[in-house]
Structures are given as C-alpha cells and as structure tokens.
Amino acid sequence: MGIAERKEKEKKEMRSLILDTAMRLFLEKGFEKVTLRGIAEEIEYSPATIYLYFKDKNDILFALHTEGFERFYRHQQTIRTIKDPWKRLRKHAQAYMSFALENPEYYDLMFIMRGPGEKIKADREWGAGMRSYDFLKQNIQDCMEAGYLPREDLDVAAFAIWSFTHGMASLIIRQRCGMIPKEAIPAVVNAAVDFMIEARKKQKQ
Amino acid sequence: MGIAERKEKEKKEMRSLILDTAMRLFLEKGFEKVTLRGIAEEIEYSPATIYLYFKDKNDILFALHTEGFERFYRHQQTIRTIKDPWKRLRKHAQAYMSFALENPEYYDLMFIMRGPGEKIKADREWGAGMRSYDFLKQNIQDCMEAGYLPREDLDVAAFAIWSFTHGMASLIIRQRCGMIPKEAIPAVVNAAVDFMIEARKKQKQ
DNA sequence: CCCATGACTAACCAGTGTTAAGTTGATGAA
DNA sequence: TTCATCAACTTAACACTGGTTAGTCATGGG
Structure with a gap:
C-alpha cells in the first residue's frame, strides 16, 4: 500500500x-x-x-472557515486547567485577543468578513462557533456561581463581553485605531480588559 | 442668474x-x-x-464616507444638552448604537469595511472621526471629574468603551448574532450597555 | 443658426470563475 | 520490456463582469 x-x-x-x-x-x-x-x-x-x-472558490473559503474555528477552539482550550473562575475569565479574554491578533486573517474571515455564502447559518459552521460561545457562557456562569459576578442574565453578560473583545479585535484588524501607536496596542488591550472586566469584579461575600 | x-x-x-x-x-x-x-x-x-x-468609483465611496462621518457627528450632538455627565455617557452609548443600527450601511463603510484606499489616514477623513472620538473622551473625563468613574487612563477608558459599542454594532451588522432573535436585539443591546457601563458606576463620594 | 452641455452608445481592456480537451509521465499487467 | 491506463496537470478558451473612455447626438440657451 x-x-x-x-x-x-x-x-x-x-x-x-x-x-x-x-x-x-x-x-x-x-x-x-x-x-x-x-x-x-x-x-x-x-x-x-x-x-x-x-469544488470551487467558495469551497476554499469554506475550508478555511472551518479550519479557523477549529484553531480558535483549540486555542481557547489552553485555559481549561485554570481552577479559579475569575482568573479563567480574564485569561479567556486574553486568549481571545491573542488569537485575534496572532491570526488576523482567520479572525477576519470568521468574525468580520461578509460570509462566503451568508446562508450557512444553522450548519455545523455555526456549530463550531457555538461550541466556543458556550464555553464562554459556562465560564461566566462559573463566575456568577462563585460570587464573582452578580447573577444577571447570562446571555446578556456573554454578549456584552464578547462584543467588547470582538470590538477591540476588529478595530485593530481593520485599522481604525490610528490614535494608538502600533507598539502600544498589546498594553492598551490589556489595560482595557482591566478597565472593562477586572474592575467589574465583585468581592466574594 | x-x-x-x-x-x-x-x-x-x-x-x-x-x-x-x-x-x-x-x-x-x-x-x-x-x-x-x-x-x-x-x-x-x-x-x-x-x-x-x-471622478471615479472611489470618489463616490469617498463622498459617502465623509457624508457618513458628518451624519454621525450630528447624531451624537443630540446628547450635548444633557447636564449630568453619567446620564450623558449612557445616552452616548445608546446614541452610538442607534446610529449604527439605523444606518448600517454608513456604519459598515465607516468602521468595518476595508477602506476605499487605506492610505487616507491622516487626512480630514480621520479628522471627522477624531472629532467624534474626542467628544467621547471629553464625556468620559467629565464622568471622572464628577466622581462617577475612577480616574484611570482616559485613553484606555475611551478605547474600551468604544470597542464595546463597536463590537456590538459590528457583530449585529455582520450577522454574527444568530443566537439572538432579531426582535430581541434592541433589548439585549440595552441590557448589555447596563451590564458593561451602568454597573460600572461608582457612587459619588 | 451656432454650439455648449448633458446624455448615450459602443467599445476597450483587464480580470475572474470555470470547464472542456489535450498532454504527459508514472504504474502495473502482459 | 512493452504498452494501455489513469491520474495529475496544462492549455486555451468561454462567458461574464466592471471600470473607463472615445465618439456621437439631441436640445435648448444665446
């Protein structure tokens, strides 16, 4: 053979x-x-x-799309081992950003670009994305249960946090951050995560 | 004549x-x-x-681009009259979102699309965007001075808040929110603003 | 009546996805 | 060793699309 x-x-x-x-x-x-x-x-x-x-051009974009979600998910899994939910959530945001900034092409394709065929929504494409989204939700829920976050609407919290990180990522990737010098970006991103997430921490009662 | x-x-x-x-x-x-x-x-x-x-196709996109920033700025100005800085900041975020959701084409062109000619950066194009960005920064500073927000790095705070709203806007516009039913979007956006901004309010001492 | 102006027709040219038909060189049976 | 087979790859073309322009014509003000 x-x-x-x-x-x-x-x-x-x-x-x-x-x-x-x-x-x-x-x-x-x-x-x-x-x-x-x-x-x-x-x-x-x-x-x-x-x-x-x-098969055709779309088939290529399609393959890249799934490949992207695969890498993304694997990248996220590195934080699985962190015990403390709050630390884990913070690392989660950082991991999200590092994936986006280290793989801008994939990130763009997955989350910014107008899809290669917008119809593929309920497909397993979305499934792959969902898996990661559920992972985030789980993480947030853990934080709520551990008393780090007030028990508010889980979906809202997930959407808010995702929006925040996605916002940073897409502004940077699509170059709308002329006001921030390139070399300062990682530091600013980190500080912004602090501003938005870290400062939101509720002391355990 | x-x-x-x-x-x-x-x-x-x-x-x-x-x-x-x-x-x-x-x-x-x-x-x-x-x-x-x-x-x-x-x-x-x-x-x-x-x-x-x-002159050519780019000239059209260009005109739309400037027109977009013009409308955007005017739209923002409606909150000028609000006295209380904190209320103003919240309305600021809401105004940002309403502009984005009511003018998705303009928003896309201004903040998401890969620019028609990426070179136009320092131009008055950016100037128009800067004007709005400075307006946001001023608003945040007012909140800090009024004691609503801790005095942290102004640029970081502005970037964080902008990222958050931009994240929501671009996820919605580029249809990455399959998990949220269309009719629920305004409510979720509002709740997310609460989650991220309102809850961050520091009591005046 | 002249001609400037605004509009149109027709074409050019450079790409782009895609496919049909041919070429070639390795493979494996005779 | 010979040679039909077959897969990999190419050439060449088709059928479009899109930006752009040169040349033409009609109309209405002067």
Missing part, C-alpha cells in the same frame, strides 16, 4: 498548500481580492489544478 | 441621487458589490453619465 499511501499524503499536502497560500493572500491583499489565478500563480500551478482539489 | 442657478441645483440633485442610490445598493448587496453599472441602471442613466458627476 506504499504507493496509494504516498499519493494520499501528496493529495493532502497539495490541499493544505492551496489552503495556506489562499490564507496568506488573504492576509496580504485582503478581501475578495483572493483570486484563483492569484493562488495558482503563487503555488506555481495552473488555475485549473485547483479544481482537482476543491 | 436664474438658469445657472437652476442648473447648479440640478447638478447637486443628480449628485445626491447617485450617492443615495449607491448607498442603498450598499445596504442591499453589500460589499464591493456596488457597481457603477448597477448604480446607473438603478437611476436609469447610462454608466458614463456618472463620470460627469464623479
């Missing part, structure tokens, strides 16, 4: 070569500026070759 | 007809999906006619 096996591997490699290149072009050119011909040229194959590995 | 005057008026009307139509198409089709041919068809003129009123 050596040969079939090797071919299988090569096929996978080609797929991820295309995927990686597409993602890199996203980063560089942004937008729908990613073109099949562009990808093809970059990997030094003909445009038609790509169709041997992907 | 009757004739020249009338022609002047007609020219202005045509300009804003094009602008309005372009903006409406933005709303409907979104994206860079706005095409000169599309606008032309909509206003029932030939594509070439548009070039009599605008």
Whole structure:
C-alpha cells in the first residue's frame, strides 16, 4: 500500500498548500481580492489544478472557515486547567485577543468578513462557533456561581463581553485605531480588559 | 442668474441621487458589490453619465464616507444638552448604537469595511472621526471629574468603551448574532450597555 | 443658426470563475 | 520490456463582469 499511501499524503499536502497560500493572500491583499489565478500563480500551478482539489472558490473559503474555528477552539482550550473562575475569565479574554491578533486573517474571515455564502447559518459552521460561545457562557456562569459576578442574565453578560473583545479585535484588524501607536496596542488591550472586566469584579461575600 | 442657478441645483440633485442610490445598493448587496453599472441602471442613466458627476468609483465611496462621518457627528450632538455627565455617557452609548443600527450601511463603510484606499489616514477623513472620538473622551473625563468613574487612563477608558459599542454594532451588522432573535436585539443591546457601563458606576463620594 | 452641455452608445481592456480537451509521465499487467 | 491506463496537470478558451473612455447626438440657451 506504499504507493496509494504516498499519493494520499501528496493529495493532502497539495490541499493544505492551496489552503495556506489562499490564507496568506488573504492576509496580504485582503478581501475578495483572493483570486484563483492569484493562488495558482503563487503555488506555481495552473488555475485549473485547483479544481482537482476543491469544488470551487467558495469551497476554499469554506475550508478555511472551518479550519479557523477549529484553531480558535483549540486555542481557547489552553485555559481549561485554570481552577479559579475569575482568573479563567480574564485569561479567556486574553486568549481571545491573542488569537485575534496572532491570526488576523482567520479572525477576519470568521468574525468580520461578509460570509462566503451568508446562508450557512444553522450548519455545523455555526456549530463550531457555538461550541466556543458556550464555553464562554459556562465560564461566566462559573463566575456568577462563585460570587464573582452578580447573577444577571447570562446571555446578556456573554454578549456584552464578547462584543467588547470582538470590538477591540476588529478595530485593530481593520485599522481604525490610528490614535494608538502600533507598539502600544498589546498594553492598551490589556489595560482595557482591566478597565472593562477586572474592575467589574465583585468581592466574594 | 436664474438658469445657472437652476442648473447648479440640478447638478447637486443628480449628485445626491447617485450617492443615495449607491448607498442603498450598499445596504442591499453589500460589499464591493456596488457597481457603477448597477448604480446607473438603478437611476436609469447610462454608466458614463456618472463620470460627469464623479471622478471615479472611489470618489463616490469617498463622498459617502465623509457624508457618513458628518451624519454621525450630528447624531451624537443630540446628547450635548444633557447636564449630568453619567446620564450623558449612557445616552452616548445608546446614541452610538442607534446610529449604527439605523444606518448600517454608513456604519459598515465607516468602521468595518476595508477602506476605499487605506492610505487616507491622516487626512480630514480621520479628522471627522477624531472629532467624534474626542467628544467621547471629553464625556468620559467629565464622568471622572464628577466622581462617577475612577480616574484611570482616559485613553484606555475611551478605547474600551468604544470597542464595546463597536463590537456590538459590528457583530449585529455582520450577522454574527444568530443566537439572538432579531426582535430581541434592541433589548439585549440595552441590557448589555447596563451590564458593561451602568454597573460600572461608582457612587459619588 | 451656432454650439455648449448633458446624455448615450459602443467599445476597450483587464480580470475572474470555470470547464472542456489535450498532454504527459508514472504504474502495473502482459 | 512493452504498452494501455489513469491520474495529475496544462492549455486555451468561454462567458461574464466592471471600470473607463472615445465618439456621437439631441436640445435648448444665446
């Protein structure tokens, strides 16, 4: 089975070569500026070759989309081990931001870009996103139960916190923060998390 | 001067007809999906006619961009009359959100879309945005001075609050809130503002 | 009657997604 | 060793779309 096996591997490699290149072009050119011909040229194959590995252009964006949520979820899981719910929530926000800032292309695709086909809503695409959202909600609930946060509407709290981190991430990624010098951004983000979340901590009674 | 005057008026009307139509198409089709041919068809003129009123496509986006910041600033000014800084800050957030939700096309263009020509940064484009940002900062400072907020870093506080509202606005506009039923959105937004801002209020000592 | 102005027609040109048809080189049976 | 097969890959084209412009025409003020 050596040969079939090797071919299988090569096929996978080609797929991820295309995927990686597409993602890199996203980063560089942004937008729908990613073109099949562009990808093809970059990997030094003909445009038609790509169709041997992907159904069409959307299929590529789709694959990147799911891949993004996969990475995102894995990235979040690093905070699982933190015992104290409050510390965990804070790290949660930090992890969110570090994912966004270290993977701006993925973040953009997942949370900012007008979707490749807006119809895919109830699909397992959303499922992957939901998994992460539920993880956040669980974390907030733990904080409420531990007395760190007043027992308010869980959905509202989750939406508020998510909005806050997403707001920072998308302002930075879409370059609306001209007033903040680039090198100061991580510090400002951290301070903002303090301002918004840390300062909201209720002393355990 | 009757004739020249009338022609002047007609020219202005045509300009804003094009602008309005372009903006409406933005709303409907979104994206860079706005095409000169599309606008032309909509206003029932030939594509070439548009070039009599605008240099090129970017010129149109540009005009919409400035128009957007103009409206935005005017919208914000309605809260000027509120005396109590804390009430004013809360209304500020609400006004931000109502602008965003009532003018999603403008909001998208101004704060989310990858800019039509990213280079225009230090320009008066940014100036118009800055004016609104400074207004927010002033409001926050008033709250600090009135003892409603602890005297922390003003820039951090402004960035945090802006991020929060922008996060809500952009999640909603770019339809990442599948978990919230459409009709519940205004209420959730309000509750989130309470959660994030209202609850952060420090009693005057 | 002249011609400036506003508008239109028609086309150009550069892309873009996509596909049909051909080429080639390795694979594996005869 | 030979050679049909087949998958990978390419070429070339199709069918569009979109921004843009050159050339043309009608109308109405002077």
